[in-house]
Amino acid sequence: MRVLHGQGVGRGAVVGPAVTVHAAPSVPWDLLAPGDPDAEVVRALTALDAVATTLEERAGRTAGAIAEVLRATASIARDPELRDQVRGRVMGGQPAALAVDRATAEVVEAFTAAGGYLAERVTDVRSVRDRAVALLQDLPEPGVPALDRPSVVLAHDLAPADTAALDLTKVLGVVLEHGGPTGHTAIIAGQLGIPCVVQVVGALAVPDGVDVAVDAAAGAVVVAPDREARRRVEARRDALADLERDTRPGRTADGSPVPLLANVGGVEDLDAVDCAGLEGVGLLRTEVLFLGRSAAPGLQEQVDAYRRVIETAGDRRVVIRTLDAGADKPLAFVTRRGEENPALGVRGFRTVRDDPELLRDQVLAIAQAARETGREVQVMAPMISTVQEAAQFAALARDCGITSVGVMVEVPAAALRTRDLLAEVDFVSIGTNDLAQYAMAADRLHGGLIDLLDTWQPAVLDLVATAARAGADAGRPVGVCGESAADPLMALVLVGLGAGSLSMSPAAAPAVRFAIARHTTDRCRAIAQAARGAVSPDGARAAALDLLDAHVREVLSLP
Known part of the structure; x- marks a missing residue:
């Protein structure tokens, strides 16, 4: 028995046989030049079209975050610049498979150099490359093999297409040698409640069929676990199953309400909200509507999408975040090209500088959807840095008919001046992922900087405390919708700092609810x-x- 270590996503634990993904196809450098370059161009572009179509069809058969990232990956296969590069290489004498291989390698290099979200999408580019090259060489599609029994999937990394192709009824856990806690696979695994450990050196050396125990809470992978290790896994699974049966509203041991809300990407994710007994939506990510498009969706399409979410949520709270485009979520029709540091550039609310109508149309659509359903919704803007920006957004939202207006606190400047922000808006929601990034001057998608990006950094806790205290003084709600709210230990700290609500992936709610219910408000403050x-x-x-x-501590196996 040996133990491999990485970073866990979620709190679950499983034991099962290891299955390794199929390797990506190689491309020989000595392939002959095409006899008919025009026909070879058609072959290459047809393969890219086939990859895109397959991904889009898979997106149509699934929902939520998986569908979102599949469509985003398909958009790479249809990207005009990539296709032009492939065409140029074929016309320059390269065969189709080599042209696709070299063109995507250039994109990977550019994305890696850009950093941030583009670097995170390198896996998606490689996924397109691998599938297209396999088609062009008449090879089997790379990725996860068909699972004939419940298994633990091991991979260098998993593209969204790989994740979507999994038979989730047979996936016990996921172990990645690369990846990161904010990558597509980790996010999807967290939303589905699948134990996942990333950045596990040596994972691919585990032979297929050997049992492994995956402990997401401990960030550990035990190869050939002994009887005691298996017993611990079973005990954890039983304990977590017991917690899932409790769907009461979030409350401390002395009865103080702490609403537990969900971070979701669309109406498809609301089934998980019901199962977890969550009290509403604390963060509706509206980017799902905009990804993979050359132009923004029309007003009516947006109205219909928001209305479905509001109706499905029923009487529960719904907080909608306006478009958080730019930086880690580039959109062709709004994101500036060539920004040297996109994370510090035009993103979130700042896009109003270039396209004010984009934001106005979105807020108008949300307001119309609320009127049609007869329900009130809360709307907040991301990436607010100044009181002036908060006032500008509040004026726009209220002019469009929104009655409850808020902003995200993701920038240290906003945390330090939350008191003044709350003079302009009705509530704030703290996004701890970005707050840590900007407080520590560290790209939150950079795997090598995880220690700096830790939301337990005292400076980050100080900023959260400052914002929460300002809310208490002003008598205005301050919630947290960053992933730190999904950590049951950190949830106690957030409550103790004054957070009035916590929003998280639905799969995280049972453990957070349990932890809060066992501690009084005063104990949370002491923690x-x-x-x-x-x-x-x-x-x-x-x-x-x-x-x-x-x-x-015992039930949640906290170290």
Whole structure:
């Protein structure tokens, strides 16, 4: 028995046989030049079209985040610039397979150099390359083999197309040598409640068929687990299953309400909200409507999409975030090309500088959907940095008919001046992922900077505390919708700092609900104070653990 370590996503644990994904096809460099370049161009572009069509068909058979990323990957196969590069290489004498291989390699190099979200999409580009090259060489489609029994999938990384092709009824867990906690596979695994561990060095050396135990909470993969390791996995699964049966509203041990809400991408994700007993939607990511398009969706299409979400949510709270385009979510029709540092450039609310009508149309659509359903919705803008921006958004939203207007606190400047922001808006929601990124000057998609991006960093906790205290003083709601809310230990700290609601992936809710219900508000405050008194993220986490209820620690297997 040996243990491999990485970064876990979720809290689950499983044991099952290892299955490794099929390797990507290689392309010989000595392929003969095409006899008919025009016919070879047709072959190459037809293969790219076939890849795009397959991905789009798979997107049509699924929903939510998986469908979103499949459509985004398909858009790469249809990208005019990539196709022009392929065409030029074929006309220059390269055969179709080599032209696709070299053209996508250039895109990978450019995306890697750009960093941020584009670097994260390198896996998607390679997925398009692998499938197109396989078609052009009459080879089997690369990726995960057909699973004949429940298994643990091991891979260097998984593209969205690979993830969508999985038979989820037979996937016990996912282990990646590469990837990251904010990558597509990790996000999808978290939403589906599949235990996942990423950045596991040596994962691909595990032979197929050998049993492995995946412990997401500990970030550990045990190869050939012994009887005791298996027993621990079964105990964890039983404990988590018990927690899932509790769907009561979030409350502390002394009865203070802490609404637990969901981060979702569309109406398809709301089934998970029902199963988890969540009290509404704390973050509706509207980017799903805009991805993979050459132009923004029309007003009526947006109205219809928002109305479906509002109707499906029923009487529960719905908080809609306006388009967070740019940086890690580039859109062809709005994102500026050639920004040296997109994460610090025109993204989120800042896109109003270039295209004010894009935001106005979206807010008008949300307001119309709310009127048609007869329900109130809350609308918030991302990437707000100044009081002036908050006032500008509030004026626009209220002019369009929105009665509850908020902004995201993701920038240290906004956290430090939350008191002034709340003089302009009705609520704020703290996005801890970006707040950590900007507070620590570290790209949140850079796997090598995970230690800096840890939301347990004392400076990040200080910023959250500042924003929450401003909300308490102003009598205005302050919630948290970053993924840190999905960590049950951190959830106690957030409550102790003054967060009035927590929004997370639905699969994380049972553990968070359980942890909060076992601690009083005063105990949460003590835990928060202890964490803030530390000088390192490890110290902050350890200080919080020292005050954690022993039963919670045991049930959730917190180290």
